[in-house]
Amino acid sequence: MPRNIAIKVARAEKDMTQTALAKAVGVSRQTMNAIEQGEYNPTIKLCRSICRVLDKKLDDLFWEDEE
Amino acid sequence: MPRNIAIKVARAEKDMTQTALAKAVGVSRQTMNAIEQGEYNPTIKLCRSICRVLDKKLDDLFWEDEE
DNA sequence: ACAATTTGTCAACTATATTTTACATTTTTT
DNA sequence: AAAAAATGTAAAATATAGTTGACAAATTGT
Numbered sequence: 628m629p630r631n632i633a634i635k636v637a638r639a640e641k642d643m644t645q646t647a648l649a650k651a652v653g654v655s656r657q658t659m660n661a662i663e664q665g666e667y668n669p670t671i672k673l674c675r676s677i678c679r680v681l682d683k684k685l686d687d688l689f690w691e692d693e694e
Numbered sequence: 695m696p697r698n699i700a701i702k703v704a705r706a707e708k709d710m711t712q713t714a715l716a717k718a719v720g721v722s723r724q725t726m727n728a729i730e731q732g733e734y735n736p737t738i739k740l741c742r743s744i745c746r747v748l749d750k751k752l753d754d755l756f757w758e759d760e761e
Numbered sequence: 762a763c764a765a766t767t768t769g770t771c772a773a774c775t776a777t778a779t780t781t782t783a784c785a786t787t788t789t790t791t
Numbered sequence: 792a793a794a795a796a797a798t799g800t801a802a803a804a805t806a807t808a809g810t811t812g813a814c815a816a817a818t819t820g821t
Contacts, residue, residue, distance in 0.1 A: 644797060655780055660799065667778065668737045670808080671756050685752035689738050694746075711767060722810050727769065734808065737778080 628665040633688045635663055637681040652676045695732035700755045702730055704748040719743045 638648055649659040654673060662669050662677075669677075674689050681688070705715055716726040721740060729736050729744075736744075741756050748755070 646797075656798090657781085657800085658779055661779090664799075666800095668739045670735045670737055670778070671741050672735045673778090674738050674741075675756075675758060685757055689742075690752060691742060694739065694742065713767075723768090724770085724811085725809050728809085731769075733770095737808070740809090 628668065629691070630665045631663050631688070633683075634677065634681070637683050637688065641681060643680075648677070648680060651680045695735070696758070697732045698730050698755070700750075701744065701748070704750050704755065708748060710747075715744070715747060718747045 638645070643651070645659045645663065646656045649656045652659070652673065653676065658669075658673075661667050662673075671685075674685060677683075678685055678688060705712070710718070712726045712730065713723045716723045719726070719740070720743065725736075725740075728734055729740075738752075741752060744750075745752055745755055
């Protein structure tokens, strides 16, 4: 899985740290980090939470053309 | 979690059974059924697979306004 | 009305997402 | 240049996503 640059950018737009985003979303900092590093495969519920906090849609942050 | 009617509709548009969709997507029939019943919380990777098979985007099938 | 297919559901199991603690490295601030 | 904050990573534990097999209920076809 590729690194998720879109989240990093959206986070920057909101001037949030990984820790702040993790807290806002209700997961651990390591989980947020792993998602940005593309190291795993979050649940759709977590994806929706991230989208709400960052004011983005699922397709903005989590679509991938190839698997 | 609410039932996922959007998947049911998209599946009907492709004239696919739950079993056929499950197979195309590479999960068990019970998993597909549970997702349609809103009984769990699939991973984003599985959501993307479902979207590809049904020619839909993540926001079409998996967005929810309230959590 | 009957048969066949599809769907809903349960229980026990396996795989993996997520947590916690902890430390090293990089980046930012003073 | 030093201190502080932010990020990358690892190992062990826990929660839950996904599997398998089996059966009942509902739908569809003849």
